[in-house]
Amino acid sequence: MANQFEVVVIGSGPAGYVAAIKAAQLGKKTAIIEKWVKKDGKTTWGGTCLNVGCIPSKALLQSSEMYAEANHGLDIHGIDVKSVKMDVSKMLARKDGIVDQLTTGIAGLLKGNGVTTLEGKGELKANKMVDVTKNDGSVETIQAENVILAMGSVPVDIPPTPLDGSVIVDSTGALEFPEVPKRLGVIGAGVIGLELGSVWSRLGSEVVVLEAMETFLAAADKAISKDAFKTFTKQGLDIRLGARVTGSKMKGKKVEVTFQDSEGEKTEVFDKLVVAVGRRPYTEGCLSTDCGVKLDERGFIFVDDQCRTTVPGVYAIGDVVRGPMLAHKGSEEGIMVAEIIAGHNAQMNYDAIPNVIYTHPEIAWVGKTEEELKADGVEYKSGAFPFAAIGRAQAANATDGQVKILADAKTDRVLGMHIFGMNASEMVAQGVIALEFASSAEDLQLTCFAHPTLSEAVHEAALAVDNMAIHKVNRKKR
Ligand code: FAD
Ligand code: AMP
Numbered sequence: 001m002a003n004q005f006e007v008v009v010i011g012s013g014p015a016g017y018v019a020a021i022k023a024a025q026l027g028k029k030t031a032i033i034e035k036w037v038k039k040d041g042k043t044t045w046g047g048t049c050l051n052v053g054c055i056p057s058k059a060l061l062q063s064s065e066m067y068a069e070a071n072h073g074l075d076i077h078g079i080d081v082k083s084v085k086m087d088v089s090k091m092l093a094r095k096d097g098i099v100d101q102l103t104t105g106i107a108g109l110l111k112g113n114g115v116t117t118l119e120g121k122g123e124l125k126a127n128k129m130v131d132v133t134k135n136d137g138s139v140e141t142i143q144a145e146n147v148i149l150a151m152g153s154v155p156v157d158i159p160p161t162p163l164d165g166s167v168i169v170d171s172t173g174a175l176e177f178p179e180v181p182k183r184l185g186v187i188g189a190g191v192i193g194l195e196l197g198s199v200w201s202r203l204g205s206e207v208v209v210l211e212a213m214e215t216f217l218a219a220a221d222k223a224i225s226k227d228a229f230k231t232f233t234k235q236g237l238d239i240r241l242g243a244r245v246t247g248s249k250m251k252g253k254k255v256e257v258t259f260q261d262s263e264g265e266k267t268e269v270f271d272k273l274v275v276a277v278g279r280r281p282y283t284e285g286c287l288s289t290d291c292g293v294k295l296d297e298r299g300f301i302f303v304d305d306q307c308r309t310t311v312p313g314v315y316a317i318g319d320v321v322r323g324p325m326l327a328h329k330g331s332e333e334g335i336m337v338a339e340i341i342a343g344h345n346a347q348m349n350y351d352a353i354p355n356v357i358y359t360h361p362e363i364a365w366v367g368k369t370e371e372e373l374k375a376d377g378v379e380y381k382s383g384a385f386p387f388a389a390i391g392r393a394q395a396a397n398a399t400d401g402q403v404k405i406l407a408d409a410k411t412d413r414v415l416g417m418h419i420f421g422m423n424a425s426e427m428v429a430q431g432v433i434a435l436e437f438a439s440s441a442e443d444l445q446l447t448c449f450a451h452p453t454l455s456e457a458v459h460e461a462a463l464a465v466d467n468m469a470i471h472k473v474n475r476k477k478r
Helices: 016-025 047-052 054-073 088-112 191-202 222-235 327-341 370-376 391-395 424-436 441-445 456-465
Strands: 004-010 030-034 116-119 121-124 129-133 139-149 153-155 183-187 206-210 238-240 244-251 254-261 264-270 272-275 279-281 314-316 355-357 362-367 380-386 402-408 414-421
Touching: 004 016, 004 121, 004 327, 016 030, 016 088, 016 139, 016 327, 047 054, 047 088, 054 088, 054 191, 088 116, 139 327, 183 191, 183 254, 183 264, 191 206, 191 222, 191 272, 191 355, 206 264, 222 238, 222 362, 222 370, 222 402, 222 414, 254 272, 314 327, 355 424, 362 424, 370 380, 370 402, 370 414, 380 456, 391 456, 402 441, 402 456, 414 424, 414 441, 414 456, 424 441, 424 456, 441 456
Parallel strands: 004 030, 004 139, 030 116, 139 314, 183 206, 183 272, 206 238
Antiparallel strands: 121 129, 129 139, 153 279, 244 254, 254 264, 355 362, 362 414, 380 402, 402 414
8 A cells, every 4th residue: 555664764864864775775665754844945854964963064164174274274384375265155055055965865865765755744653653744734644564763853952041043043053154253152062062163263253162061071081082172272262161051141133141150150242152052852743642652761762772662663763762962873773773674683883883073183982981991990901192293194284182092901802992183083983993893902003004194093002002102102111
């Protein structure tokens, strides 16, 4: 029957669209439902990541990085550039073009793989029936053998700073400022706050980041976050730790923000304010009360290690379930679930998911931090190597940062790789492979790395784990 499918996916972000393509590739009759309608009235595919997340933010980070490099980074090479100007509208148009190209590409991939696309809002009902409410208000009911819930997440807003879409905005608004704000406030020094703060700071904005926690990037290895904090501060990002925002008041076209730190109550006035205090799972109006799917205490859909919900045949993946809110984590869960539905054995390694922060330089890591190993009582060895001692980093004028590797003291197994430095996002894949293949530090030590490359810092850090680094004096004699 036309309205019966073996797999129905709700949500076409990187979790949902990957799950749908994989299910179709495995021979399942698959449909995907998406409710996101662009300003032009057309449905857009690819979710937060492609429309207002990973991709547009990286487009702006690239443009702003090139502008900053042209302004401040060329003199050292002997290149004299007289006047560097930024056309913000052209930068935004380039970003929008990339988003258009990629979201259209997803629509093409879904079609090319034989996935039926349904435009509207999906709601899971009892017995794996799904209602699709179309934009014209009509409702189509479809019957699914299996349902994959992939509704993603939305930005968290906080009462002290209600969004007005113009001066006080969320991450989406911060991708669209028509001109560089003179003074920009960012609430939250998490990944999104740091990335978007960096974009506008590089373009000339005076950026103040207000972060409630006393610790900078608490999830990262301390050696790396300390290094990064120093570098970002030197770059001009004014990061105030222990500063909890408690209120805001409009002052003409500006906003006055009140925050509390160890010295008491303070205020700052900004031209624009970005609220980047995290994201929450989105389930409103997506699950009927009798559908049987349960949420956990934080509002995420409750799932087991293989993304099974409390209803047999209903799975949930991506930002709407526990775990890091990362595109690649959702995509891998999508592949796993499609495989399980097709009757294959599939499991995901949640211990080898890379984290990246696309600042300059970048921060990237995989596996355990030193602080986590200490807390878990694991005996470990540690080796670090600075980019300043790497020839290629000197040639690229990219000497900030280091690679740090942690290995089990008894088995030598690599437990974590932490990088602060240029191209860390690419280099961390070496750590992911090391963790996936259960490599020892010795495996990395015995590997031949091309010279001159930034990745030589990975090799040297692995050697340093056993005090065998060549291009620095080791802490201990062997
Ligand atoms: P989403 O991408 O949120 O997609 C969910 C989709 O489901 C949406 O299209 C929504 O419209 C649709 N939907 C919801 N409910 C329904 C319904 N009932 N019916 C039909 N459709 C529905 N992650 C990274 O890994 N790397 C990055 O560099 C990165 N940068 C980011 C930068 C920013 C500014 C932001 C905001 C996020 C960033 N992220 C990044 C996070 C990443 O975007 C998310 O982790 C990822 O998009 C989650 O994928 P998802 O498929 O679970 O959900
Ligand atoms: P993330 O969840 O990684 O996106 O980071 C969001 C950050 O916002 C966290 O580090 C929070 O501590 C921070 N945060 C949340 N609420 C406030 C607030 N009222 N004032 C300042 N920072 C906040």
